[in-house]
Amino acid sequence: MEAVQNRIFLAYLSSKVYSHRDAVEAYRIFAASQVELCATSIKETIDAAVIFGDLFPAIDNLQLHPVVASLLRRLVTATGRFSAALEGLPEEDYLILGREWVLENCRSIIEVLEELKESQVAEELKDEASFFQKIEDNMRIPEGSRIATAICLAPLAGPLAPTLRSEYDNTGLYLNCAISKELPEEARQTLNEFAEAMNAAVSQKKSWQDTRSDVLELQMRTTPFESGPLSGTPIDGHDVQVKLGEDTTGKGAVFDSPLELVDDPQAHARLIEEARPLTQALRRLLYPHFKSEPYLERFRASGSLDPARLALGDFSEAVYRHYPVLEQMNHRGGALLVLACDGSASLDIDQISMLRLLTTAWLMSTVGSDVKVIAGIYHSDHLQGLYQPPPVVHWLFHPRKTPAIGQQDAVRALLSLDQGSGAQSDALQLMFILDEAVQVARGRKIYLVVLSDTNWNNSFHNSNLSGQQEVEAFFKDAYSRLGSRLNVTLVALAPNEQETGFEKKIDTVVSIPANEFDDPEAVARKIGVYVASQIRSGGSSRSEHHERSRS
């Protein structure tokens, strides 16, 4: 009945509502091409015959199971007559036509059942449950032919008998092979294990990739007239919020995608070689990760009283022992290094070149260590479907979002970066990158390195703050949320002023003036000084910094 209803509804939409457009008919034709008749359920066969029957070729040319072929033959013949009658029919006659159509289909199905079973069934049909029970009885494997000890499988690509229900899960067709309830446990286990192994081999797991075309086809085949996986907004950004003040919060959307890797081994080797002095300097940098563990400390009295006898006396546990928290280096998990690179058009060629070298050096310096890395370039870019270029983060290296197989491989993504483009939304995009970092870090310490020309941009139209003030608010918010887990370094590439304004607000500022760009050794020495300062302080985030920023 549902199939007939849908068919009439489609005809109505085509002829009356959207008569000037062929969109509905075009979609019906497309949906017809997706129908798979070789492995189907009873319901799907009926739907296909009623909604798309006028488009199918001769049934004999389709290599179908005899039950499916028989059902299709009868239903399609009925469909042909009623479809022709539907054209030009007044709306008030739809119900009458529909009722006759449904009755005709029921008669066709009963004829098919009569071919399968000798006895008449019609009088015994009382409700849908018993109707389908009759079908199942006729589908059951006859006694003695395929029983548990020597279970045979029909050709899996061959035309299969229709099932009672549409059960498309990851195992797809395997349910068709195991319809009998008499299968022993061992056989079921074999089937399940096989289904798991096949599923692991063939399904798509990467979340950052587009859905594979065959996976998409299977999804759409089972839900032809429902909203498909491509409906809705094809481009969804990530909503990001930045606390700009006591009562003000800036909100925005950021889009992200991986940067494509370049297949040029010579250019790859050249860039890594060029960044070698910086890499060597950075490799001495430690990114320790600390863990906080409480330990038991016993009270030791001084003086003439023997402290060992204190336990025999009456004492208060609060005095006798307590549990201070010890922060010590945790060698079981590395810290997370986050590289946020400003890729906007305000950077000239020299700044971009230095940015590439520094990013390469930072990536290469972590190769072979326990330090995890995520690195991205933030700016704006044109995206299909959007009129204005939105803020975009292009990931160079992200454990879940890029195809690079290591930090050295990620350097390939930098090879195509020869100039900046677009405009950055500093506070918004830095917050997005930090949010990603928090998800990846899972409690570990985060070392955020921001490489920028310090030409800060406004991210929020409704804020009265300047770009720099927004970035300051971001750092303040980040320190307050993460506390000692966050260590921030700003690398200023040819800043306009001698001081960036963040010297006392974040952990470290490394300023590289333009006249040092041609001298990687000088940059390496400066990085070395920075590294030494990090080592002296233990690499820990200075609590006095965020105390100052809080105050």
Next chain:
Amino acid sequence: MNVSPTSKSVKPQPTPWDEWDAGCDSYGGEMHPPLLDIHTALAPLLKRLEEYDKVRLVLEKEGGSLAMLDSLKQLLSESFRLDDPGRSEVSLSSPQELRRLLSRISWTLRLEIRRTRSCMASYLLCRVSEDYWGEYSLVVEDLYLSPGYPIQDERFVRLMTYSGKEAYHIRLSQLRSGVMKLSGYEKASSVEVDSLLHRLGRHVFQAAWHEDQRLAFAAASHLVPLPSFCNAIELLYLSLGGDLCELRAHLGGLAECFAPVGVYPQPALHRLITGLPGLTGAELADFPKRATELYGRLSKAFAMFLQCQVPWGLCNHPVPVWKILYGNFSRLSALEELRQYPELVDAASELEAEAIAVTEELLTVGTLFG
């Protein structure tokens, strides 16, 4: 803050891949994937895929037993080692790890896995040559192609790119065996064959083949044979989308690829490429203009062909050919019955005649096309 170092962590034993990965520890070493004999390195993988497909095909065509399912499960789950420097261990049930390892062996390798109609895995392992000047990248060799791997149009295949999007790639791998039979290429190395295929792809097929042609080629191969129509399409696309000046500068050895006994016998392209050196600049510049007009004519002729009505289905109602084609695009082999309809045969003859006329008109520029 008290910092007391705890016990040192134990580093795992280095593998031969670590030296390549480390880079910094051996600056004099190679920074790109080592040059391996890919076929030797991948031999165990190819063997495993063959064994898997052998069992799969029997199950799909003849049926089998639960024991065969068990055997398939073991072929998928069991690990095996490749002949790469690290003797890496992989299994077919970890396709991501397998792809990472293939990427280490060569950046040109691509592994695609697709479900067959029986919901089992089918594999395509190929080598890709990137063409940065063109719309498509080029598949130059199929190292392994599972029987029944879904390829609708032999000229194109969808591969997942590094940016996470599926894109069409031109399949020149089907021409590889033809190249190796060309005179002078009988003992050619793999690099030389790749080079010729890359040149063919870059200068000719990038323009001559396009995914928009799939409908026309599907109609030509499954409804009624339309060879001249296909030739005309390729000629028009090359004239409109290709840079004939650049093609003229890189003709060496390309013309014989389209000769009657060549790699891809195509008389229209053969005449064009052979006659190109004799054209003047003005005649070359005139090509796209003429091709634009003739493209409109051929499109119109194809539209007329698709509008032809034939009695269809169990009720024999007249249905236009385009509806039949679109509605059965996933089962085109079942449409061969259309060849018996005289209406369609007549429409096809008219389309062929128009295609021949279009080809002749385009190639009569200058006097050198004969």
